[in-house]
Amino acid sequence: MKKPIVLASLFLMGCGQATFHADWLQEKAPEVYQTRFETSKGDFELEITRDLSPNAADHFYQQVKHHFYDNTLFYRVVPNFVVQFGHMDSTKTINTWDRFKVKDEIVKASNVKGALSYARAGVDSRGNHLFINLKDNKRLDTIYYNKVRGFPAFGKVMKGMEVVEKLYSGYSNETMKIYDSLAVNRKEFLKKFPKLDAIKKAYIIKQK
Numbered sequence: 001m002k003k004p005i006v007l008a009s010l011f012l013m014g015c016g017q018a019t020f021h022a023d024w025l026q027e028k029a030p031e032v033y034q035t036r037f038e039t040s041k042g043d044f045e046l047e048i049t050r051d052l053s054p055n056a057a058d059h060f061y062q063q064v065k066h067h068f069y070d071n072t073l074f075y076r077v078v079p080n081f082v083v084q085f086g087h088m089d090s091t092k093t094i095n096t097w098d099r100f101k102v103k104d105e106i107v108k109a110s111n112v113k114g115a116l117s118y119a120r121a122g123v124d125s126r127g128n129h130l131f132i133n134l135k136d137n138k139r140l141d142t143i144y145y146n147k148v149r150g151f152p153a154f155g156k157v158m159k160g161m162e163v164v165e166k167l168y169s170g171y172s173n174e175t176m177k178i179y180d181s182l183a184v185n186r187k188e189f190l191k192k193f194p195k196l197d198a199i200k201k202a203y204i205i206k207q208k
Helices: 022-026 054-065 161-166 173-183 186-192
Strands: 032-039 042-049 076-078 082-086 115-118 129-133 153-159 198-207
Touching: 022 054, 042 054, 042 161, 054 115, 054 153, 054 198, 076 173, 153 161, 173 186
Parallel strands: none
Antiparallel strands: 032 042, 032 198, 042 153, 076 082, 082 129, 115 129, 115 153
């Protein structure tokens, strides 16, 4: 199974996820909406603009609305680059959310500091993993990898960027060496990386 990545080797698993319903995938996001992420380091808020990447904005709206990111890890935090998070549960996502990918779109907004984008592994592979840029990473707007160009940013941190910057980054890329084990045994993964921060819950707070 390919792992979502940023660049050649860039780039959780929760408990008690709600039963998945495929009709959730028909829900269209508002043109602009805001979400709050309550984390082990504090809260931050994202504003999503649908026009920047409609497929991504819809998918993220569906996932947040149905508590997909609750109790998941910031499993990769690379200083001066990105914070990455998502969901990898071999029983709860591969047979449900993971079956449905976000179709590729052109890049309209840049991967500047605080911008949110989906990770990907190739053509039409965006799905369960995202990253927030910790600095201006404009090269990610045009980089060509696995037959796809660029990572379309579709939202940005509007409040609490200092919280994002405080997420534990001491492991950097080390977590990716045994990333697949997160889907098998979260407790064992956390024994190796006990300082990782987590999302307690994420939810929509405003929509237009």
